Amino acid sequence: MMSTRVNDEPAFVLHSIPYKETSLILDVFTRSYGRMALIAKGAKRPHSVLRPVLQRFQPLAVSWSGKSELRTMTKAEWLGGVPPLVGDALLCGFYLNELLVKFIAREDSYEDLYEEYAKTVHLLGQDPKELEPILRPFELSLLKEAGFAAALNFCIDTQTTPEEDEHYVYQPERGIRKLQADDPGHWPVMTGKHLLCMNDKNYQDPETLIQSKALTRFLLGLHLPDQAMMTRQILIDLKKI
CATH class of the missing domain: 2.40.50.140 (Nucleic acid-binding proteins)
Structure with a gap:
């Protein structure tokens, strides 16, 4: 109790x-x-x-x-230590809060996600020029912590870590598996290299950002219609995420 x-x-x-x-x-x-x-x-x-x-x-x-x-x-x-969010960073902050309210239930502990949120807010407070490398890790952490995304460093059909040069899809309700010729066209396709980068929260390669955007939009679309997220749609329209 x-x-x-x-x-x-x-x-x-x-x-x-x-x-x-x-x-x-x-x-x-x-x-x-x-x-x-x-x-x-x-x-x-x-x-x-x-x-x-x-x-x-x-x-x-x-x-x-x-x-x-x-x-x-x-x-x-x-407690201090975080500058006030302004401009696009403030809009991104509201987006983070909307995600938390939509995806996590009350009175369930998410200590790792809390730390990720605190880190993300701190980065947004630095008035960054690039927002996507800050938002992507939080989105994927939220989806995994809340049980809406499978591990990105595990291939369900080979039972191994993804190979860097192989192509994979995210299959709903299952997770990452190798790309097949008859896979639905709307499933996001990613290489093993960039899946492992996402898993390690390494977004230095622009292609990792591109593939992670496709993945997070797909996962959020599965579990939460776009029209239910006002700030998300605004950011998409502004090409900020």
Whole structure:
């Protein structure tokens, strides 16, 4: 049973909605407890100590108590270290948050994914010129952690690591296997070399980025229609992802 009181848990605010006149209901992503629903009482008051702290894309230490699905936040402190996201990087931040809300259930721990999210937000805070090498690793980590993508370093028909010069497809509900002449044309085709680069989060080769884009669009399309992701469609239209 989850503890009724948690202190100083690393977290990020994903989303907030007003509650009554002075409070907020927050969807927060925590390192040890996953997504949590917290009520921040009085956070909308002009002089509330919580009001300037509860910002998206900023690392926090949060405390809460309670047994219901909606816990009560008792404290939140800003940990610093991440510049505010601006421009396209800010839009990408909203995209990350939308992905988390759509793909992971509440109160399931995703510690590795939390660390990947924190790293990605930090990189976006550096005002990068290239966004795809930052977004791709997070997308694939999310899909694998949430159980929507198979391992990229394992071929299901040979039961071995992909060979660099061979061509492979991603077969829905199964995973990576060698390309066959009668495979559907919409399945993404990738070489073993670039699959292994994706698995190692190495996106220095532009061809790895091209093949990973085809793969992530395919996987996201399988499990989440484009129209359900507003920021994703905006980024696609702007050719940012």
